[in-house]
Amino acid sequence: MRNDDVALIQRTLAGEENAFASLVRKYQRQVHAFARRKIGDFQIAEDITQETFLQVYQKLETLDDPTLFSQWLYTIANHLCIAWFRKNQLQTEPLEDVRILRIETEPYSRYVASEHAKIAAEAQRDLVAKLLAKLKESDRKVITLHYFEEMTSSEIGEFLGVSENTIKSRIRRARQHLKKYESIIREVLGIAVGAEDRYTKDLNGGIRMKLTFDRDNLLSSLQALQSIVSQRNNTEPILSNVLIQAEGNTIACMATDAEIGIRMKVDGTVKETGSILVSAEKLADIVKTWPAEKLINFATTTDDHVEITCGDSVRKIVGFPDKTFPQFPVVDTAAFTIDGETLRSVLHKTEFAAPTKKARQTCLNGLYFNLLEDRTEVVGADGIQLALAHCEPLKLSEDKDGFIVPLKAVKEIERAFANAPEIKISLIEDQILFADADTTLTTRLVDAKYPEYDRIIPESFEGHVVVPKASIMDTTREIFSRANPKNALVCLEIDPQQIRISAKTSETDEIDGTLAAESGTGSVRMGLNAQLLIETLSHIETESVSLAFTNAMKPLVVKPIGEEGHICVLCTMLMDS
Known part of the structure; x- marks a missing residue:
């Protein structure tokens, strides 16, 4: 191998550019790996790698012994890393010194992405660095x-x-020296070495937090956070963890995906207060293996290890300090309180109309809350359908006349507050916070201007028909199920006495069904997307609906009979004549 280097060096000095390119290809990955480990930043390591080979090329003729090329290369890379550190000695600010006001006012998700993930990585590196410091430089x-x-x-x-044998000898020697620490190093690096019970028998450090949970309560909370916790986030590994925090007599579990954060109270007994950040997936997997209705003891130590026991079963995992997790915004004392059923109702009546996949128009990727003086209009739309529902005016901000809540957050709100009698809502910069006595949810708002949706809703109609909701749903579903699966179109022929619904089963044949109208005026023949019509009707809560129309080209407006403030709009489709 060294002879290969010597030959390549001689050819490079003779003017063969391809020879030096071969040297670069041979050592580039190792140099970059070394620099990345030293610096901790992938991009900076790339810059140092490029500078290393530039200096090598410029100084190659000064190398007296070409057989020592790899050592010389390593020395240049090491000097460049040292120079970078000297040039970039930055003053850091410990997280605990950051004023709470600053945390509360900065956008929560940006704070997660820009600060806490870096702190988590630093905490992991610090732990390993302390262990590696026990080794000689050559072994380290x-x-x-x-x-x-x-x-x-x-x-x-x-x-x-x-030599390779020398390297193997150093590795064996280092392993022997760090034998009792090796599992901890591997755990921090995310390298699987077996079950958690291979850790040392006794936890290092004194007890810091002691809690007792009912197994079912803890598992329920962890499962509720699973949709938020990012299980495989390579760029932000901190997001795969859940924070368990005990203050006074209150225990809470917290999770975030950098867009949405949830804090849930968990029933349990606090014996010693404290907090710890642990793998959500790993903790849930452990708890699931234990019998229902059992008590679980949860203890952490001053060096952030966790011991979890249930009966005679003991499991141990590595945690991380709570400073690696963001501070949750505090519920504003002036937060607006809305009836829980009212909020759930307007969300249910509108969310189906928002895009199920991310839309090109950012503004459509959520529900729009239009803050009017006498009411709040909640709107969902995807370009071919729209749903609007009214609720009482939300007195949230004098600076905003509306905001867009991401659709994923809407679904989490419905899940987290499914039984909440009242929900508090407050705006904090570009976030919105929902809370009840046990749960707090915060989400970033969609940064976009919502379109003028009222232009889509017709102001006048040529006719309408009132029909039982169940009848038109069942008839449409039956026709659609027997129609050509490649064709989502159904034809509605409306007159004051009835609605005839038909769809093609082939190029020449069709299937149809008729339902009687309760009342109506005017006539029209129009095409609609069958699935959208069924979905719209399923989100109407009254027994009868009104279908209002202008002509075959204008949108159809669906309204519940006996309920004000709920409107659904469906764009029509072109039909063969």
């Missing part, structure tokens, strides 16, 4: 390259310019 270098950069003994030997 080898262990770092082997575990952090996943380099083989052969690759490390080539990189450092020593």
Whole structure:
């Protein structure tokens, strides 16, 4: 291998550019891995790698012994890393020194992405660094390259310019020295080495937090947070964890995906207060293995280990300090309180009309709350359908006349507050916060201007028909199920006495059904998307509906009979004559 380097160096000095390119390809990955480990930043490591090979090319003729090329290369890379550190000594601000006011006023999700993920990574690196500091420099270098950069003994030997056997010997020596710490190092690095019970028998450090849970209560809370917790987030690993916090007599579990955050109170007994950040998936998997209606004891130590016991069963996992998790915004004392059933109702009546997949028009990716003086209009639309529902005026902000709540957050609100009698709502910068006695949910608002939806709703009609909701739903569903599966179109022929619904089963044949009208005026023949019509009708809560129309080209307006403030609009489809 060294002879190969010597030959490539000689050819490079002779003017062969391809020879130097071969040297770069041979060592580029190792140099980048080394620099990334030193600096901790992928992009900066790339810059240092490029600068390393630039200096190598410029100084190659000064290398007296070409057989020592890899050591010389490593020395240049190391000096560049040291120079970068000297140039970029930045003053850092501990998270605990950040004023709460600043945390509350900064956009929550940005704070997560820009600060806390970095702190989590630093906490992990600090733990490993303390353990590696117990090794000699030569052994520490080898262990770092082997575990952090996943380099083989052969690759490390080539990189450092020593034999493969020497590298293996150093790894064995380092492992022996750190034998009782190795499982902790691997756990922090995310390398599986077996079940958690392979950790040392006794937890290191003193007890910091002690809690007792009912197994079912804890599991229920963890499962409720699963839709928020990001299980496989490579760029923000902190988001795969849940924060368990005990203050006074209150226990809470918190999770975030950088867009939505949820804090839930959990029934349990606080024996010692504290907090810890643990893997949500791992903790849930452990708790699920234990019998229902059992008590679970949960204890953490000063060095952030966690011991979980249920009867004679004991499991141990590594946690992280709570400073690696963002501070949740506080519910404003002036928050507006809305009846829980009212909020759930307007969400149910409108969310179906918003896009199920991310729309190109950002403004449509959620429900719009139009804050009018005498009412609040909640609107969902995807370009071919619209749903609008009224509720009491939400007195939230004098600065905003409306806001858009992301559709994912809407679904989480319905799930988290399914039984809440009252819900508090407050706006904080570009976020909105919902809360009841046990749960707090915060989400970033969609940063876009909602279209003037009232232009889509016809102001006058040429006719209308009133029919039983169940009858038109059942007839449409029956016709659609027997029609050509490639065709979502159904034809509605409306007159004051009845509605005839038909759909094609082939190029020449069709199937139809008729239902009687309760009342009506005018006539029209129009095409509609059958699935959208069925979906719209399923979100109307009255027994009868009114279908109002202008002509075959204008939208159809569906209204519940006996209920004000709920309107659904469906765009018509072109039909064959």
